[in-house]
Amino acid sequence: MDFLEIMRQRKSCRSYQSGKEIPREELLKIVEAGRLSPSGCNSQPWRFIVVDTPEAKEKLCDAIVMPNGSTGAPWRHNVSAFIVFVECKAKVMQSVLDRYQDSQRFAQGDIGAACMNMCHEAFSLGLATCMIGMNDQKKMEEYFGIPQGHEVRLVLAVGYSAETPGPVNKVRKSLEEVCSFNQW
Amino acid sequence: MDFLEIMRQRKSCRSYQSGKEIPREELLKIVEAGRLSPSGCNSQPWRFIVVDTPEAKEKLCDAIVMPNGSTGAPWRHNVSAFIVFVECKAKVMQSVLDRYQDSQRFAQGDIGAACMNMCHEAFSLGLATCMIGMNDQKKMEEYFGIPQGHEVRLVLAVGYSAETPGPVNKVRKSLEEVCSFNQW
Numbered sequence: 299m300d301f302l303e304i305m306r307q308r309k310s311c312r313s314y315q316s317g318k319e320i321p322r323e324e325l326l327k328i329v330e331a332g333r334l335s336p337s338g339c340n341s342q343p344w345r346f347i348v349v350d351t352p353e354a355k356e357k358l359c360d361a362i363v364m365p366n367g368s369t370g371a372p373w374r375h376n377v378s379a380f381i382v383f384v385e386c387k388a389k390v391m392q393s394v395l396d397r398y399q400d401s402q403r404f405a406q407g408d409i410g411a412a413c414m415n416m417c418h419e420a421f422s423l424g425l426a427t428c429m430i431g432m433n434d435q436k437k438m439e440e441y442f443g444i445p446q447g448h449e450v451r452l453v454l455a456v457g458y459s460a461e462t463p464g465p466v467n468k469v470r471k472s473l474e475e476v477c478s479f480n481q482w
Numbered sequence: 483m484d485f486l487e488i489m490r491q492r493k494s495c496r497s498y499q500s501g502k503e504i505p506r507e508e509l510l511k512i513v514e515a516g517r518l519s520p521s522g523c524n525s526q527p528w529r530f531i532v533v534d535t536p537e538a539k540e541k542l543c544d545a546i547v548m549p550n551g552s553t554g555a556p557w558r559h560n561v562s563a564f565i566v567f568v569e570c571k572a573k574v575m576q577s578v579l580d581r582y583q584d585s586q587r588f589a590q591g592d593i594g595a596a597c598m599n600m601c602h603e604a605f606s607l608g609l610a611t612c613m614i615g616m617n618d619q620k621k622m623e624e625y626f627g628i629p630q631g632h633e634v635r636l637v638l639a640v641g642y643s644a645e646t647p648g649p650v651n652k653v654r655k656s657l658e659e660v661c662s663f664n665q666w
Binding site for chain 2: 299300301302304305306309310322326327329330331332333334335336338339340342344345346347348349350351353354364366368370384391393394396397398403404406407408409410411413414415417418419421422423429431432442443444445451452468469470471473476477478479480481482
């Protein structure tokens with residue numbers, strides 16, 4: 299199968315069927331797609347916390363509401379499971395430190411790639427996902443025992459879509475806007 | 483096909499067959515996998531420069547050598563084409579600015595995901611890839627007309643593998659090291 303077909307069919311889901319559990323066997327397959335992901339200097343600067351019990355999910359749903367009450371995920375209470383992406387200190391080659399003076403130079407991109415791969419694996423299992431970017435770092439640390447200094451970069455919602463099936467219309471910039479050959 | 487099979491089979495390639503061109507039709511399929519990628523607030527904070535002429539590739543090969551002479555890609559001269567990922571200013575929702583005071587909060591992760599998707603599309607076309615993290619920003623700007631203030635985050639090498647086929651052995655942290663349930 300041409301991978302482009304996955305890119306065309308997969309989409310972020312913002313409406314989920316409530317009360318459905320995902321077997322841990324499937325959650326572990328999704329995590330595996332992240333664990334196997336490539337990373338800068340193979341540093342794997344991540345830790346994944348799978349949140350799938352009712353008590354833990356309730357805390358997670360609270361931790362993705364901002365102090366001012368705003369949230370990008372008003373549909374969060376119907377999600378079957380969440381995966382929290384925590385950035386960890388990366389061991390990179392000395393040449394990277396010489397060039398950028400920053401062990402975390404590649405970490406955010408690596409985590410984005412790992413999360414994307416988990417989305418694809420979930421899709422291939424018939425599950426729906428949505429990446430949630432905003433969270434309340436302090437609540438995350440308190441609720442899930444995340445050590446200070448470890449930033450939560452993403453939360454991935456995983457569940458069963460309640461959206462009406464139909465053609466996927468992706469709103470994207472045109473090819474000409476985002477791509478050129480051999481010169482900006 | 484279970485997407486995990488792609489994760490298990492795909493790997494970064496550091497030995498390429500020289501003198502082979504990739505048809506632009508295929509390069510555009512690879513770019514399309516990036517163009518269709520999800521991003522924070524659908525901001526699509528990227529521009530992709532495809533480098534595929536001998537003259538431009540020579541410049542690119544020079545721009546991924548650091549001022550001190552080090553490079554992560556000594557095999558770069560046999561690569562058929564490169565794709566340069568330039569970070570662009572992201573238009574994000576006001577709630578993101580309220581929370582993080584940073585329009586680029588999600589940009590690096592978004593670019594990592596887009597690059598990962600291009601790797602998968604290349605793989606499904608029978609091509610090999612390697613993400614190159616380090617570059618000489620000044621040379622990139624000079625050689626490719628990249629406006630100041632637009633950081634080159636990644637360069638993707640795309641070509642025809644010259645590695646001996648065989649089982650893929652991925653060196654990764656164990657599941658226990660990177661994953662836990664409902665608590666750090």
